Amino acid sequence: MRLRAIAHSRTGDKGDTANVSLIAFDPAEYSRLEAQVTAERVRDHFAGIVTGGVVRYALPQLGTLNFVMRGALGGGVTRSLALDAHGKGLSALLLDLEIPDAEG
Template identity: 70%
Template sequence: MKLRALAHSRTGDKGNTSNISVIAYRPEDYPRLVRHVTAERVRAHFAGIVHGEVLRYELPSLGALNFVMKDALGGGVTRSLAIDAHGKSLSSALLDMEIPEEDGTD
């Protein structure tokens, strides 16, 4: 199943760093996000785009994960208006990640 079935997302940027939040629609789905949406999987999902470290922060009281991706915006946001320099489309791309339909531990 696509991640978008369980969560929505929002992006932000600072220089050449992008951050993406992944927020569960339902609190009971948050543990599943924690298990399957890891920093390693996010880095692999964005191979070729993210060239630096990917850090994951857990916010259980919000049912959210926040990913900080370094060296992810092609040098920063002020180079060209012809591309998505702010990385706003990265949230949509992340929600396209496949996660297991049912893993028996939810």
């Protein structure tokens, strides 16, 4: 299943760094997100887009994982030639990440 089935996302950007939060619709799904969506998986998922490191911050009280991705915006929003390479585009791409469904 894709993450969008159990979570939504919010994003922000500053310079060449993107900040992407993954928020469980249902707090009961948070532990599943925490187990399946690691910094390494996110880095692999964004291969070719993110050129720097990815750090994950867990916020269990909010049912949220926050990912800080360096080198994610083609040099920065104002320098990039890509159309909407920031914010909404990155959150939509994260929500396409596949994880096992509840039975798998």
